[in-house]
Amino acid sequence: MSEEIGLYIERVIEYLPRMMESLGETGIMLFFAMLAAILMGIPVGTLLYLTSSGQPTEHRLLNRIINALVNIIRSFPFLLLVVAMQPFIRQVYGRATGDPIAASFPMIVIAIALYARFVEQSLNEIPKGIIETAQSMGATTWQLVWKFLYVEARSSLVIGFTTAVISFVSYSTIMGVVGGGGIGDFAIRYGYQRYETDIMYTAIVLIIILVEIFQWLGLKLAKRLDKR
Amino acid sequence: MIEFDHITKTFKENSRSLTALSDISLSIHEGEAFGIIGESGAGKSTLLRLINALEKPTNGLVTVDGVAVSDLSKTDLRKMQKRIGMIFQQFNLLNNKTVEENVRLPLELHDFAASLTTEEVLRFVGLEDKKDSYPSQLSGGQKQRVGIARALITRPDILLCDEPTSALDQNTTEEIVEVLKKAHKEFQMTIVVVTHELPVIKELCQRAAIMELGEVRDVIDVKQSDERGNIKPYHERAIEVLSHE
Numbered sequence: 001m002s003e004e005i006g007l008y009i010e011r012v013i014e015y016l017p018r019m020m021e022s023l024g025e026t027g028i029m030l031f032f033a034m035l036a037a038i039l040m041g042i043p044v045g046t047l048l049y050l051t052s053s054g055q056p057t058e059h060r061l062l063n064r065i066i067n068a069l070v071n072i073i074r075s076f077p078f079l080l081l082v083v084a085m086q087p088f089i090r091q092v093y094g095r096a097t098g099d100p101i102a103a104s105f106p107m108i109v110i111a112i113a114l115y116a117r118f119v120e121q122s123l124n125e126i127p128k129g130i131i132e133t134a135q136s137m138g139a140t141t142w143q144l145v146w147k148f149l150y151v152e153a154r155s156s157l158v159i160g161f162t163t164a165v166i167s168f169v170s171y172s173t174i175m176g177v178v179g180g181g182g183i184g185d186f187a188i189r190y191g192y193q194r195y196e197t198d199i200m201y202t203a204i205v206l207i208i209i210l211v212e213i214f215q216w217l218g219l220k221l222a223k224r225l226d227k228r
Numbered sequence: 229m230i231e232f233d234h235i236t237k238t239f240k241e242n243s244r245s246l247t248a249l250s251d252i253s254l255s256i257h258e259g260e261a262f263g264i265i266g267e268s269g270a271g272k273s274t275l276l277r278l279i280n281a282l283e284k285p286t287n288g289l290v291t292v293d294g295v296a297v298s299d300l301s302k303t304d305l306r307k308m309q310k311r312i313g314m315i316f317q318q319f320n321l322l323n324n325k326t327v328e329e330n331v332r333l334p335l336e337l338h339d340f341a342a343s344l345t346t347e348e349v350l351r352f353v354g355l356e357d358k359k360d361s362y363p364s365q366l367s368g369g370q371k372q373r374v375g376i377a378r379a380l381i382t383r384p385d386i387l388l389c390d391e392p393t394s395a396l397d398q399n400t401t402e403e404i405v406e407v408l409k410k411a412h413k414e415f416q417m418t419i420v421v422v423t424h425e426l427p428v429i430k431e432l433c434q435r436a437a438i439m440e441l442g443e444v445r446d447v448i449d450v451k452q453s454d455e456r457g458n459i460k461p462y463h464e465r466a467i468e469v470l471s472h473e
Contacts, residue, residue: 127318127320129316129318129320130320130322132282132316132320133314133316133320135282135309136280136282136309136312136314136388137309137310137314137333137334137337138305138306138307138308138309138310138337138338139306139337140306140337143336143337147333147336147337148322151322151324151325152322152323152324154324155324225324226324227323227324227325227362227364228323228324228364
């Protein structure tokens with residue numbers, strides 16, 4: 001038994017550099033997805049909320065267009081989105097396969113659409129009275145968003161972000177099909193293609209640990225921000 | 229001076245249209261405390277919310293100091309709203325901000341030439357020791373005091389009160405009415421109070437409009453009661469009400 005454990009440890013040490021490299025690739029894809037979620041997902045989600053019916057800033061057409069876009073992206077099976085985006089990525093980035101930055105493009109697209117929905121839902125939870133109060137004080141839309149909506153929704157925004165990031169981890173495991181690499185691709189290559197089951201499980205455990213860390217950090221931050 | 233000139237307001241809901249206000253004309257004088265009373269659904273809140281353009285009339289004109297509210301550009305409307313404070317039945321405080329941050333919120337939105345300091349206004353409503361508390365740590369009455377402080381800090385010319393005591397018990401109601409009375413005396417703004425509670429109007433207002441089914445039935449002068457400062461503890465009042473025929 002102890003011999004087997006020793007053997008396993010030896011193998012893990014042997015594969016460790018490649019595992020770390022894969023984790024680094026996952027990190028790159030997650031980084032771009034998170035950045036896009038914050039920089040684009042939040043504004044798009046806020047726009048969805050502000051243009052929805054019943055709001056002082058209601059705008060039917062704009063709302064319908066953004067809604068349709070978000071729905072189309074989210075209803076795409078992710079693998080097909082990856083494939084469908086190949087020509088576009090090749091045009092903008094020069095190459096579409098074999099590198100985690102090229103693989104980040106579909107991640108960015110799904111990240112924006114997914115987090116925009118979460119942001120919209122978070123904002124929907126804010127009592128109508130708060131919007132009315134901002135309006136009665138003569139707040140501009142900009143002030144309404146920054147000084148009222150984001151303040152009241154902040155812990156819910158963080159929880160949504162955590163859930164989104166965990167989905168990003170899951171999405172990133174698919175990117176092996178276009179040579180994007182990542183820890184998920186690592187697990188598939190060694191477990192499925194080379195029958196090195198122990199290495200595959202090690203990679204899966206790493207992914208689980210990654211998810212647990214995100215969840216823990218997210219909840220902790222959300223709790224700290226929540227004074228309700 | 230606030231004037232309603234032949235105001236009609238209808239809400240459209242799935243092809244049905246509902247008349248909330250029908251042909252209302254009314255003036256509220258500068259510096260008076262004016263009550264709007266009626267049963268729920270009478271249209272009193274809608275009438276109040278026309279003053280600061282939270283609602284727009286379907287027909288007719290609302291003017292504040294001679295300026296038609298519905299004709300204002302967005303920028304000018306904001307300038308007008310800046311001069312009008314408002315307090316709400318559900319207080320509408322930001323739960324993630326401290327009492328001090330809540331009270332100072334209007335000052336973050338506009339520049340005010342003659343605003344009060346946080347200390348002054350919190351002392352005025354009796355919450356100087358709650359500066360760093362969050363709303364979730366306060367009672368209903370304390371929350372409404374924060375709401376009042378937030379409205380008063382800008383020294384508004386008009387204070388709109390939308391069912392200010394309807395979420396509070398009777399003793400707290402009287403405390404809040406006292407604070408509003410004190411504010412009226414000290415700052416001499418125009419106060420418009422919407423409520424279904426007669427004692428609130430009786431205690432606070434000089435005149436009142438009685439509303440029914442979207443119409444103003446009467447505008448009357450309120451006779452102030454002599455019975456003052458008669459706040460009894462809750463249990464005494466409960467015995468008084470429940471054990472008498």
